[in-house]
Amino acid sequence: MKRFIVRRIISGILTVLVVFTLNFALVKSAPGDPITSLMGKETDDPVLREALMEKWGLDQPVPVQYFNYLKNALTGDLGTSIIYNRPVNDMIxxxxxxxxxxxxxxxxxxxxxxxxxxxxxxxxxxxxxxxxxxxxxxxxxxxxxxxxxxxxxxxxxxxxxxxxxxxxxxxxxxxxxxxxxxxxxxxxxxxxxxxxxxxxxxxxxxxxxxxxxxxxxxxxxxxxxxxxxxxxxxxxxxxxxxxxxxxxxxxxxxxxxxxxxxxxxxxxxxxxxxxxxxxxINQRDYPTLMGVYLVMNVSVVVVMIITDVLYAILDPRIRYD
Amino acid sequence: MEHLLTVKDLNVTYVNKNRRVMAVRNVNMAVDKGDSLGIVGESGSGKSTLAMALLRLHPKGTEITGQALFEGKDLLAITKEEMNELRWVKIAVVFQKAMNALSPVHRISEQIEDIYRVHCPKASAEEIKTRTLELLKLVNLPERVYNLYPHEMSGGMLQRVAIAISLLHHPQLLIFDEATTALDVVTQGQILKEILEMEKTLATTRIMITHDMSVVATTCNKVAVMYAGELMEFGMVKDVLTHPHHPYTQGLQGSFPSLKGDNKKLVSIPGFLPDLSKECKGCVFAPRCSHATERCHKEKPPMVKTGEAGGAACWLCIGGEENGK
Missing domain, CATH: 1.10.3720.10 (MetI-like)
Known part of the structure; x- marks a missing residue:
């Protein structure tokens, strides 16, 4: 039973990581970006755009952005909403x-x-x-x-x-x-x-x-x-x-x-x-969106692990190993 | 002599919205103490229906008429409570599919404790375990079986557990409903042997429901042959199997290979079971019988005595016009 639970937790962590990566790729590859939403339709000042890109770290290469986000997420910090300029943790x-x-x-x-x-x-x-x-x-x-x-x-x-x-x-x-x-x-x-x-x-x-x-x-x-x-x-x-x-x-x-x-x-x-x-989604608020997805992702995995364990207790025909 | 179980004019009809299937019709039979009666017949002949009706385990909406006297009490007329008192203490049953005969999510020990306590509510877990281990030994199972789940055992083991459970309260009458049918021949042989061994020490009476003539031949002293819900022939096994009177019994015999003697060609009985939802005027077997006369199609033959303890429902057996070839 112990081994069964440990194995389910490990596979759960792997699932979260894979989904995390997929979400990142998906959100990044969607057309549009948060800076456009932030600046509004009429203004299109290249200097302002660049400054904002730099402020939110969007000027860096995608892999760097990914690892920065992963590093912060692991410490429990989901970043700051680009649109509302508030910590995503608080908003969620x-x-x-x-x-x-x-x-x-x-x-x-x-x-x-x-x-x-x-x-x-x-x-x-x-x-x-x-x-x-x-x-x-x-x-x-x-x-x-x-x-x-x-x-x-x-x-x-x-x-x-x-x-x-x-x-x-x-x-x-x-x-x-x-x-x-x-x-x-x-x-x-x-x-x-x-x-x-x-x-x-x-x-x-x-x-x-x-x-x-x-x-x-x-x-x-x-x-x-x-x-x-x-x-x-x-x-x-x-x-x-x-x-x-x-x-x-x-x-x-x-x-x-x-x-x-x-x-x-x-x-x-x-x-x-x-x-x-x-x-x-409408405003391409990357940090908020990613934060919400991550919370959903983790909650799905956690509940599924609990269900699996509960099911294994209720039905002796389920094999632990 | 007083019979242990007497079945009189038993009729079982499954009632559906627009159909009435007369699964068992006018069956009479008697079982004496110490008997082992084999009820044989092909699928759909009503043999399991008969057993279910005796145990009052038939589905809702089933009409049953007739009598089944067990130790003077009519099993079909007594109240539910009276019947529940008889269950397992006097009459126990072993079912066809041993694989599903026990709950898959409870340990064997837990289920046995529950079953035992139905009739001995105050029995301690120790007492039940001692009794069960005794029985497990009787059916050649190791003690560890007691703490297993059903899925951790093979079909043969489960069948043995089912037999052990049926013996918990020393029942007088034990009904095996196709109990060994699902097993392979080797395991079936072993279990049948164990049953015979057991009966040397326990004074039980057994009804064996099967479609396998060889099971009857090896483990029973009496046999009743059923076809399409009706009793065709009954008698001592040694008489019926060596000199069958009824053409149906003869046909059944012809369809089983013989170990000894010549390699005879197996003969199957042509045709199918009749529609049981329709009333049948003549002999139910007449449409498939090669000896059928006009009378067979029009009039139902009565059960006539054949030999000492036998009987057959066939016009050919009346008036010494026997047909045993």
């Missing part, structure tokens, strides 16, 4: 909380609700309720998240005026303490509902089909033949075998948490990483 730090709040809240709700409904419907396979929920799950799965978000805005914000359509808190009110928390939750409702509706169907269907499949396995018949109670069979043998694919899916979802919520952040003007990334 501020925005990360908003993204995690939205992403993790909706993920947990979707996971718990989806799994419970999946278990519920698996035990009533073929009932009207099961058929209804299954149909709805196909529909929500096929919906584009941004479209659903817009529809919910039209219905709940514009028409019914129950929830705010954008932002994370009321900027004018300047709430503090409990009032601020409640205000954030109030703003969280619509984007969170959108994400839950979109992601829940996956957990619902994977749990349901997994339970149905395990229920028909021969070892469940064996357990029934021994006279074991249905409750014990379900709680111990069916559940433990059926949970495996759900764990894999949860791991993938957590890993892609940041990327998954980007579109919704933009639709609801949620001040998270997603909307910041979009701006950074």
């Amino acid at each position: 730090g501020e925005r990360m909380m908003a993204t995690i709040l939205l992403g993790l809240t909706s993920l947990i709700i979707a996971f718990v609700l989806g799994t419970l409904l999946g278990i519920f419907c698996a035990r009533r396979d073929g009932s009207i309720l099961d058929n209804t929920l299954s149909t709805i799950s196909y529909a929500t799965d096929a919906m584009p998240s941004f479209w659903l978000g817009l529809m919910l805005i039209i219905l709940f914000a514009t028409k019914l005026d129950i929830f705010p359509s954008q932002g994370m808190y009321n900027v004018r009110a300047g709430y503090t303490g409990l009032q601020y928390v409640l205000d954030v939750l109030y703003h969280l409702a619509l984007p969170c509902i959108t994400l839950v509706l979109i992601t829940m169907s996956g957990y619902f269907r994977i749990t349901k089909s997994s339970i149905l499949q395990v229920t028909n396995e021969d070892f469940i018949t064996t357990m029934r033949a021994t006279g074991m109670s249905e409750r014990k069979i379900f709680n111990k043998y069916i559940f433990r075998n059926a949970i495996l694919p759900t764990v894999t899916m949860l791991g993938i979802s957590i890993a892609f948490l940041v990327t998954g919520v980007s579109l919704i952040e933009i639709v609801f003007s949620w001040p998270g990483i997603g909307s910041m990334t979009l701006t950074a």
Whole structure:
């Protein structure tokens, strides 16, 4: 087990390095540059351009830029945003909380609700309720998240005026303490509902089909033949075998948490990483963009390692070596 | 003499939205204490359905009529709780696919503890282990098996574990549902030998469901031949296998090679199983039978006595008009 974890960590570090390099190459090879965004459309002063290039180190050869960035990144310094002239670490730090709040809240709700409904419907396979929920799950799965978000805005914000359509808190009110928390939750409702509706169907269907499949396995018949109670069979043998694919899916979802919520952040003007990334892409803000990519990259790898280890603990058939 | 298990007019019908498949029809049979009954038949003949119905492990929506008296209690009529009390203590079963007979993510020891505690909730882990190791020795498995996961064992080992588990509570009736079918001939031979060895010390009654005549020939004293959900012939193994009365039994025999004697050409029975969702007026085997007369197609033959303890459902056996060639 120890060796398995060490090996997964080493391969994880290598993955991060490779992706880091690819990201650097990709960002560099994209047309346009941050200096143009910085100077504006009208001004094109070669002297100013040169001075700015020198200031941001863009005049140096690409390999030198790469190693300088790598060296800084290894010490935890992601550099300074060319457009905003602020440390990228701070910018990501501020925005990360908003993204995690939205992403993790909706993920947990979707996971718990989806799994419970999946278990519920698996035990009533073929009932009207099961058929209804299954149909709805196909529909929500096929919906584009941004479209659903817009529809919910039209219905709940514009028409019914129950929830705010954008932002994370009321900027004018300047709430503090409990009032601020409640205000954030109030703003969280619509984007969170959108994400839950979109992601829940996956957990619902994977749990349901997994339970149905395990229920028909021969070892469940064996357990029934021994006279074991249905409750014990379900709680111990069916559940433990059926949970495996759900764990894999949860791991993938957590890993892609940041990327998954980007579109919704933009639709609801949620001040998270997603909307910041979009701006950074448009302005060719290399340090910010690279910083965001690196954080996503590391988080994907870390969560995948955790999922792998967890899976190896849950399923003895996975070989450690 | 009181039979251990008496099956009376058993009918099992799988009900689907628009189809009713009559998988087992009007089966009567009796098993005495100490018997080893082989139920043979080709795939789809209803032999496993029969076993599942006796164990009440049939899928939802299955219609069962008739009686299955076990020690005076009707297995098909008693409550779920009463049935659960009988399970594994009185009647245990070993299934066809040993590879899937145990949960892949739990250790053998954990599963055995759970199974043992179904009927002895207060049994200590020590006690269960001692009992299991005893049984593992009986089926020639090393003690270390106890702490393994199913995927760490071979098919033969798993089959032996399944047999050991079935013996946990000294059941009176043991049902082997195609238990050795998935194994290679050598392992199958070994396990069959072990079963026979075991039975010298344990007083169990065994029902062996198989499509392999040779398994019946080596391990059973009685045999029941099923075809398309109906009982064709039954009797002592030595009688039925040497002098089969029913043309179907004869056909089955002709399709197995003989170790001794001449190299006879193997004969297969032409045709296929009939559609079990349709009512059949005459003898179910008539369409494939080379001796079938007009009467066979129109009227169902009754079970008639053949020899001392046997019977065959065939018009040809009625009135001494025997057909054993």
